Amino acid sequence: MKLRPTLAWTAVGAVLGVVFAAYLRPELALTLATQLWNCF
Amino acid sequence: MSSSTTSAKTSATTSAAAPKLSMTQVLICGAMVVTLSMGIRHGFGLWLQPITMDRGWTRETFALAIALQNLAWGIAGPFAGGLADRFGAFRVLIVGGLLYAAGLVSMGLATSGLAFMGSAGLLLGMAQSGTTYAIVYGVIGRNVAADKRSWAMGVTAAAGSFGQFLMVPVENWLIGSFGWQEALFALGCLSLAILPLALGLKEPAQTAAKGTHQSVGAALREAFAYPSFQLLMAGYFVCGFQVVFIGVHMPSYLKDQGLTPNVATTALALIGLFNVFGTYAAGTLGARLQKRYILSAIYFLRAIVITVFLLLPLTPMSVYVFAAAMGLLWLSTIPPTNAVIAQIFGVQYLSMLGGFVFLSHQIGSFLGVWLGGRLYDMTGSYNIVWWIAVALGIFAGIVNLPVREQAIVRAAPAAA
Numbered sequence: 001m002k003l004r005p006t007l008a009w010t011a012v013g014a015v016l017g018v019v020f021a022a023y024l025r026p027e028l029a030l031t032l033a034t035q036l037w038n039c040f
Numbered sequence: 041m042s043s044s045t046t047s048a049k050t051s052a053t054t055s056a057a058a059p060k061l062s063m064t065q066v067l068i069c070g071a072m073v074v075t076l077s078m079g080i081r082h083g084f085g086l087w088l089q090p091i092t093m094d095r096g097w098t099r100e101t102f103a104l105a106i107a108l109q110n111l112a113w114g115i116a117g118p119f120a121g122g123l124a125d126r127f128g129a130f131r132v133l134i135v136g137g138l139l140y141a142a143g144l145v146s147m148g149l150a151t152s153g154l155a156f157m158g159s160a161g162l163l164l165g166m167a168q169s170g171t172t173y174a175i176v177y178g179v180i181g182r183n184v185a186a187d188k189r190s191w192a193m194g195v196t197a198a199a200g201s202f203g204q205f206l207m208v209p210v211e212n213w214l215i216g217s218f219g220w221q222e223a224l225f226a227l228g229c230l231s232l233a234i235l236p237l238a239l240g241l242k243e244p245a246q247t248a249a250k251g252t253h254q255s256v257g258a259a260l261r262e263a264f265a266y267p268s269f270q271l272l273m274a275g276y277f278v279c280g281f282q283v284v285f286i287g288v289h290m291p292s293y294l295k296d297q298g299l300t301p302n303v304a305t306t307a308l309a310l311i312g313l314f315n316v317f318g319t320y321a322a323g324t325l326g327a328r329l330q331k332r333y334i335l336s337a338i339y340f341l342r343a344i345v346i347t348v349f350l351l352l353p354l355t356p357m358s359v360y361v362f363a364a365a366m367g368l369l370w371l372s373t374i375p376p377t378n379a380v381i382a383q384i385f386g387v388q389y390l391s392m393l394g395g396f397v398f399l400s401h402q403i404g405s406f407l408g409v410w411l412g413g414r415l416y417d418m419t420g421s422y423n424i425v426w427w428i429a430v431a432l433g434i435f436a437g438i439v440n441l442p443v444r445e446q447a448i449v450r451a452a453p454a455a456a
Contacts, residue, residue: 026302032212
């Protein structure tokens with residue numbers, strides 16, 4: 001019965017991993033570093 | 041307990057009407073609303089360069105509009121919360137969603153600095169006050185059982201954190217693929233998704249339990265005269281100061297120390313990632329531990345993490361560890377702070393009281409940004425502000441300890 005929570009957490013981890021990887025693309029890195037933090 | 045005599049007492053927690061919406065429905069709709077409202081605004085910095093270049097404005101015009109937005113968000117918060125408590129959260133969410141769409145579209149169409157302030161500043165600030173945590177938490181408070189409330193608030197806060205984390209690369213892709221103006225229009229359409237989600241948070245007509253009704257004025261007088269409410273506001277002020285000071289000034293600090301922009305971006309991603317886990321964990325812990333201890337621990341840990349970061353040699357790895365640790369502590373104050381307000385004062389005016397505490401957060405945010413810049417200009421370094429952030433963390437850790445979490449006891453009115 002622990003399969004569902006395990007699957008759910010795995011899915012959450014996978015989604016978060018994909019989004020994290022998006023931040024590490026070189027073309028995105030400079031844009032974010034110079035612009036995004038301005039408006040936290 | 042009887043409500044038929046003037047001498048009878050009633051606990052604040054008894055003023056909650058019986059749960060009317062299913063917890064799953066509240067969580068799904070509430071989490072999606074907050075994901076959208078917190079996510080869309082988080083990437084506004086990405087528009088700085090394209091808008092200022094295209095319109096020929098200075099960065100100051102853009103920054104002033106965003107500052108105005110944050111201020112409007114804080115000031116409108118108690119009013120939006122009061123309206124949600126009085127007329128229903130779903131009505132406020134619908135107006136907030138419409139304002140969000142109107143603000144984004146008019147932000148794209150604005151050709152003067154004044155129009156930009158009105159759209160990106162005022163309209164979007166008011167939209168956020170009507171679509172973020174305080175409003176959704178009112179619905180959670182009234183519809184989720186007290187023993188699961190903190191956990192449910194943690195789930196919703198984690199969704200908001202995820203929205204912030206997710207929408208930055210999405211918005212960057214939208215701008216790159218379609219242009220900055222079209223990207224704003226697309227987000228305007230996306231923000232309209234808040235409207236159907238608001239219907240999922242439409243509560244059946246609520247009637248306060250007999251003998252427990254309280255007026256807005258009485259609720260405000262009670263809260264502001266209650267020392268624990270003042271202590272929670274003081275703590276949230278510190279939260280805003282620390283988070284926004286670090287958020288705004290961190291890249292400049294890292295650049296001054298000779299680190300590359302890549303390090304700043306990775307740090308940003310780590311904060312976003314760990315923030316999701318931190319907010320969820322804080323909400324979950326709030327269901328098991330006293331919330332004042334959780335809040336106190338968060339603020340003390342922030343002070344410790346910043347101190348260690350300042351004292352150790354600065355390397356990319358030390359920045360990453362700092363970002364991950366601060367990410368865990370980033371918005372984790374939200375679930376326990378709001379849950380303890382519900383616990384003390386009940387849920388009748390939860391959105392309004394949450395709005396007032398958030399106003400304190402926004403004042404701290406404003407000071408964090410302003411003082412960071414001001415003291416840097418005066419001294420040529422961020423050192424003083426970093427140590428102020430440490431001192432404030434210790435202060436907030438201390439002031440949260442004596443918070444009384446017990447439901448306030450009120451005299452019940454006489455029976456008709």
